[in-house]
Amino acid sequence: MIHILCGLADNAALPSALVDRLIEAADADVGAALACRADLSHAQAVALASRVEESAVRLAHEGRLTTTDIDPATQPRAALALLRERVDSPEWARLLAADPVFEHRERLAACAGLPSDVVETLAADEDVRVVSELALWTTSEVAARLAGHPHAQVRRAVAANEATPPPVLAALLTSEGLPPARHCLVCDREETPFVHDPYCPLDECDLLPGASCDGTHQSTVHETQQLALRNPATPTDAAVRFVDHPSLLLRSALAARPDLPSDVYGRLAEDPHAGVRADLSENPAIDDALIRALAGDLGHDVQRRLAHHPRVPLDVLIRLAGTTKVGAILLPRIAAASPAEVEGLARSPEPAARMLVARRRDLRPEIRDVLAADPDASVAKSIASHPGLAEAQLRSMVDRHGVRVIAKVAANPDATPALLEDLTRYEPPVRKAFREIARHRNATGPALRACLADWQARPLAAGHPALPPQVIGELLTDADPRVVQAAAANPSLPIAMMSALVHRRDRGPM
Template identity: 55%
Template sequence: MYALLRGLAANPALPSRLLDRLVALADDELAGVLAGRDDLGRARALTLARRVGEAAVPLVHEGWLAAADVDPTEWPEAALALLERGTAPEAWTRTFAGDPDPARRERLAACPGLAADVMERLARDPDPEVVAELASWAPAGTAARLAAHPHLSVRRAVAGNETTPPAVLASLLAGEGLPPARRCRVCAVEGTASAPVLLPGERCGGDHESAVGHLREAVLRHPATPAQVAARFAHDPAPMLRWAVAGRADLPREACVRLAADPLPLVRAALAENPALDDDLVRSLAADPDPEMRRAVARHPRVPLDVLVPLARSTALGGSLLPRIATASADETEALASSGEPAARRLVALRRDLPAPVRERLADDPDAKVAAAVAPHPGLSAARLRAMFVRHGRQVATGVAANPDAPGPLVEELARHEPPVRRALREIARHPAATPRALLACLSDARARPLAARHPALPPTALAALLADEDEDVREAAAANPTLPPAEMAKLLPDP
């Protein structure tokens, strides 16, 4: 029953009188769904918030409640949500800065536009998590001061702050010019009721070794950390620090050469995507025997095409458009599309901004993988899509079904293919041109079934049957279908 109510709460065609009934019986979960409706209105939102206090937060997020509607003492979480949106009175920030609940002070520390006196108070907060939240975005001066905080969680937050000055980052990395840190989250902290929940591998033997490692990793990933300072860690014994250095786009060549010979594939793979690499190093890494390494090279934004095409031939690169292909010039695009190498044609067929002549030539390609890659491209005619399906069958069915220009009759033909193409059915179930017969075929697939249940073209008799489906996701989707008759919607609600 509850799945049906969730579906009704999301149904855009729900009549006003039934919406009022749902508001009157809502709990916190239903209230969250109702908050997302376009037609809820302020009056219903207030009713909902008074009925279900937890609903005030999603109602704020959806814009139904404003500061004038919220009493911070009654709905503190909603008041904080308004502060996070920057639409609450400044006086509220001073109230929450002294709240006894550290979780609320931490949320306040993340709010934009805090006054200087509020930031100063939060910077002195006894809870390091509150200070760390402030340190993660505070202005440069505050961030620089918090770099000397005795707790390493705060220092790590400073290391992630984009305003932190380079000199401060260098000090954090070297541990020079700052007082020694006295605490980390692994340490036993006086006054705590229980030990913190530790992540795998976290430890502190008195030197805060895990926390120091995480701090250094954060500093090394910061783009403002001086490149020469970061490059020194290309030789560090800690693999995670070498991994962090390998991703920096400002590395000097000697550091790149050192990391290209790193014994760990994780480090070499991070380097392989680095735009700092020159062609010689890219070519060297492309010969790596590890397939993950070769895939990483393929994602390099400037990998030479004469390197990329052989990689595509010998390595499974997935179905995502590669950065180098996305930025290929018109001449390069034409050359790839005209190549005698199917792997080259498939690479460029994944673009969705191809000139019409190139797009159509690839759609007529004799290689099924090339045709499948271009099949979802908008602008292909119904005749060309049908010819592609006749030529390659199930190998292109999913791509054709994903094409927004595929007409209803073709979509229906795809749905009736034997044996069924499961992935194609899932695309058909959400296709705007799907016919009733096509959607009925989609009901045979467990993952396509809830998608079809929500489709407005599903026949009414099938929709009614799905309201009693054994799968609650299907029941919910059917109840959310805008073609469900109002009389049927009313039957799904408990008696008033």
């Protein structure tokens, strides 16, 4: 029954009176679905929030509740949600700063604009998780002070805070000018020296695999350096000192920075580990010469990620696309191509070039139509979902390329009802096409019935409003709970049946 009620709570056609009935008996699952409804009245939102605090949190985040609707003493998480949305309530902040539940104080520490006395209370909290959360989000002044905190975990959080002053980040990166940390999460719990077993059998242990401390808190210091290197506020002159560091993770973090001198990028391009060179290859700051050099790098993932570089020369990109799996997405350089470049790519003798530009969805009709008639299946597959293609063009693609393009043809927003029905009858069946048809706005009852035979498409088809009401009703007893929930959420479900289902929950367990 719970899947039916969750589906009904999602159903956009559910009458307001039945929404009220669901609110009266909502549990966390049903409440979560109800909280997503765009048509909840303010009174319904307040009633739901008073029953299910998880729902109150979402409603507060979305601005559908105010301070007059929430009692911070009994609904602390909802109150915190409002504070996270920068609702000014110093009294709430002071109350929650003394909350005995550390998770509530931790969430409070992430809120902006807290009163100074609340910040001081949180900075002195006995739980390091609360202080660390404050360090991650607090102001420049407070972050600078917390950089000298005796616990290494707090310093780690300061290193990730982009408001931390650059000289402080440099000090965290190099450990120069700061007093040594006295504690870390490892030595808080274990006698040192200690290295945490990566395959630790303890279910409740939350130490990271390989976490270690020999008195210098080395694993936390390493994480602090990694976060500082990824922090854009860290000074370049402090960061470049890590170009030859023995840690792969630190060199990789350095390789992603957009503010390094060209000679440092050159040294990183010769790094012995392909992971560093792959991180470098996506860096928008590297120049054309380095891009061309990395284009010949056969290290793992270097060429694929280079293809995603926003300024990769088109000739390099075409070569990469012909030899590397770059992913079936619109690449940044193709998205930024000029009209002249688009036309050149569309008329290129290289299928890879035509395939890349065919992934755009803003092509001029004459270019789109040329690509739609392309003899290469990879090009046709890329263009098949482009809006504006006529039914005859889509059918011609299927005739030429068969199963290789059917799923993409089925995903075309202009695919006609007749075409979609025909695609469900194609032999051999293309299972991915059923999923596309099941979510298509033009899908008909017969097409959706065919989709019900595929286990992945079945839940999608069950929620499609074109499915006949009788079939929707039958699916409410399906063995697959996903199908049941989708059918209950179907706006074509008769209101009488909705009412019967809502009232049925009174006669049995939810």
